[in-house]
Amino acid sequence: MNADNPGRVNSIQREEKAREYRRIALLIRSHEGDKDASGALIYEAAKQCINAVASQRGTNSGPTAAKVRFLQDLAVAFTDLPKLLEHWQAASALHVNSDRLHLSESQYEVAWTDAQVFIDEMLLIYTVNQ
Amino acid sequence: MATPEPLNDMAPLEFLNQADKEMAAGNGRKAAGLMWRAIEATILGLAQNKRIEGNNLDQLALALDARSPEGSRSHMSSVVTGVTLLEHSKVEVLEDCELELAYQLSREFVANSR
Numbered sequence A: 001m002n003a004d005n006p007g008r009v010n011s012i013q014r015e016e017k018a019r020e021y022r023r024i025a026l027l028i029r030s031h032e033g034d035k036d037a038s039g040a041l042i043y044e045a046a047k048q049c050i051n052a053v054a055s056q057r058g059t060n061s062g063p064t065a066a067k068v069r070f071l072q073d074l075a076v077a078f079t080d081l082p083k084l085l086e087h088w089q090a091a092s093a094l095h096v097n098s099d100r101l102h103l104s105e106s107q108y109e110v111a112w113t114d115a116q117v118f119i120d121e122m123l124l125i126y127t128v129n130q
Numbered sequence B: 001m002a003t004p005e006p007l008n009d010m011a012p013l014e015f016l017n018q019a020d021k022e023m024a025a026g027n028g029r030k031a032a033g034l035m036w037r038a039i040e041a042t043i044l045g046l047a048q049n050k051r052i053e054g055n056n057l058d059q060l061a062l063a064l065d066a067r068s069p070e071g072s073r074s075h076m077s078s079v080v081t082g083v084t085l086l087e088h089s090k091v092e093v094l095e096d097c098e099l100e101l102a103y104q105l106s107r108e109f110v111a112n113s114r
Helices: A006-032 A035-056 A064-077 A084-100 A105-129 B006-024 B028-049 B057-067 B074-090 B096-112
Strands: none
Touching: A006 A035, A006 A105, A035 A064, A035 A084, A035 A105, A064 A084, A064 B096, A084 A105, A084 B074, A084 B096, A105 B057, A105 B074, B006 B028, B006 B096, B028 B057, B028 B074, B028 B096, B057 B074, B074 B096
């Protein structure tokens, strides 16, 4: 890590957190079948992905409103990822579901898959920016 | 030639127009509930047009996705967003920015689904 570049250090830490949250979410889901906790962790992983890319670009994505604005700008810039916002929306639905349990089994599966794609897309953006 | 059934086309857009009015008036939760109705009507209309049968909205949306190009999941993804909007209409679960994004994406889905 480069201590002279706090933005880069921060982005690396965020990216590592995102991967770790996702790893734990997958473990919890496969071993314990706990969809509430795993969904909440996937949402946290998704947020850390946004933080990582934002830090990489020298910005602080901050609270949810700022994250959404940052994502909307990213979606405009990355036209080859046309469903980026839709996939983020899935992560957001999992977040709500961890509290409200409003998704059916089928809906949860689709939201889970879309949220995984969101994380993959953001990590791709992160890698491309390196 | 038989006249096309107007309800399938009109109902989603009527819900959409009502939702837009509520959103513009600052009634986000009411708008969210109406947007859910628009999504529901859109899925039902599309399934009916394609002669897809199913017992519930999830089954219809999944069947529509299966018939979409490149295995797109946009129908079921829209249902996921829709039920989250429905939940928001009952209890405030979304921040304003989250509501606006969910609303915008749902709006595009309903307006572009024909």
